[in-house]
Amino acid sequence: IHPFKFVPIQFRFASRRDLLLYFIACFISFxxxxxxPLHIYVISRIRALxxxxxxxxxxxxxxxxxxxxxxxxxxxxxxxxxxxxxQNFLLTLASERVTQKCGSAxxxxxxxxxxxNCDLSTGELSNRxxxxxxxxxxxxxxxxxxxxxxxxxxxxxxxxxxxxxWQTALFLCWAAPVYLMTTAVLPKLSKKAxxxxxxxSEEANGISEESILNVKxxxxxxGQQQMIEKYSSILSSGVSSAVRVALTSGxxxxxxxxxxxxxxxxxxxxxxxxxxxxxxxxxxxVFAVVSLSLAASxxxxxxxxxxxxLMKAKIAAAKVYQTIDSVS
Numbered sequence: 587i588h589p590f591k592f593v594p595i596q597f598r599f600a601s602r603r604d605l606l607l608y609f610i611a612c613f614i615s616f617x618x619x620x621x622x623p624l625h626i627y628v629i630s631r632i633r634a635l636x637x638x639x640x641x642x643x644x645x646x647x648x649x650x651x652x653x654x655x656x657x658x659x660x661x662x663x664x665x666x667x668x669x670x671x672x673q674n675f676l677l678t679l680a681s682e683r684v685t686q687k688c689g690s691a692x693x694x695x696x697x698x699x700x701x702x703n704c705d706l707s708t709g710e711l712s713n714r715x716x717x718x719x720x721x722x723x724x725x726x727x728x729x730x731x732x733x734x735x736x737x738x739x740x741x742x743x744x745x746x747x748x749x750x751x752w753q754t755a756l757f758l759c760w761a762a763p764v765y766l767m768t769t770a771v772l773p774k775l776s777k778k779a780x781x782x783x784x785x786x787s788e789e790a791n792g793i794s795e796e797s798i799l800n801v802k803x804x805x806x807x808x809g810q811q812q813m814i815e816k817y818s819s820i821l822s823s824g825v826s827s828a829v830r831v832a833l834t835s836g837x838x839x840x841x842x843x844x845x846x847x848x849x850x851x852x853x854x855x856x857x858x859x860x861x862x863x864x865x866x867x868x869x870x871x872v873f874a875v876v877s878l879s880l881a882a883s884x885x886x887x888x889x890x891x892x893x894x895x896l897m898k899a900k901i902a903a904a905k906v907y908q909t910i911d912s913v914s
Contacts, residue, residue: 598907604680604827608730611676614669615731619738619885621666623746626877628659634870673731681727685719688906691720695910717791718784718902725899733892736885743882750875751866754857758879761849762886764841776834779827781901786824793817837896842887848881 598609632655641650740762747755797813854876860866866875 599691600680600684603705604683607676607680611673611680611731611827612734614673614676615734616738618666618670618673619735619740621662621879622739623743623878625659625666626661626743626747626881627874628655628662630874630877631655631870632659632872634868637869658707664851665681674728677726677731678727681723684726685723688722688903688910689719691910692906718906719786721902722899722906725896725902725907729892729895729899733889733896736888736892740882740885743885745876747875747878747882750871750878751857753865754853754860754875755879757856758853758876758883761845761883764845776831777897777901779830779834782827783824783831784901784905786820786827790817790820793820822860835891838890838894846880846883846887849883850876853879 587778632652635652635655636642639645642648698882738777744755744759744762746756793813793816797817801810857872857876861872866872
């Protein structure tokens, strides 16, 4: 089963109102990503004040400058928290509406079938309705907002860090293409394994649900051990694919952390040299350029898990849509 492309998965059962909710939420996520470097820059300026001030005790001017920056940071935090709550609410509402329509279409497709031609068990159908819809909901919910926010934060942090000191930022922003490569390539390595894991999980859950629903029949026929062995054999057949999926996720996290600390250590070292040579005028800019570049790399490292969640939603939606479209 080949997953549908991202747009059909997201909008196949979406109304115009749902599309509007998605658009507003994604726009808010993009704005939140653009605001991220402003918070980092304010913190860097506060650090610079504490470092550059030689006599802070009894210095009312120093206290007032720190208080203004801290108040600005607190106001920005409250505003961003409120906006982010609205964004999460819109994405949750839209994903719930879309997945409910998808679930209704799935049930209608099953009920319109000829029972003699249905080759799926009751447990397997129940599993498709629950597990696959949940995976779709995860991929259609806040994951979209997080992906957009991380991407916009990466762009804004890179831009400001290059403005402050392009040579130092260049050390760190070279990590971005590598992060992009790991985000795009590594999830594809587990694509077939993930499809196999979903299929095996579906079969195993079908066996367990059938056993629970028909517990009296199983007990009267002394079939407990047989059902246990069947359930165990199905789960055992999916160990290799599950290990491959876990290995891919581990590779993404490990490579992201390795690149994150390596490139930012070089950036901090080079920014110190640049400040010593006079190319960076203040200590605040040293902290700012390194922190902004660090945030850019961090946001790129977070794109990997979100991309995997979106791919899981695509695979799950492909299976649900196959059942919906195969009405006989």
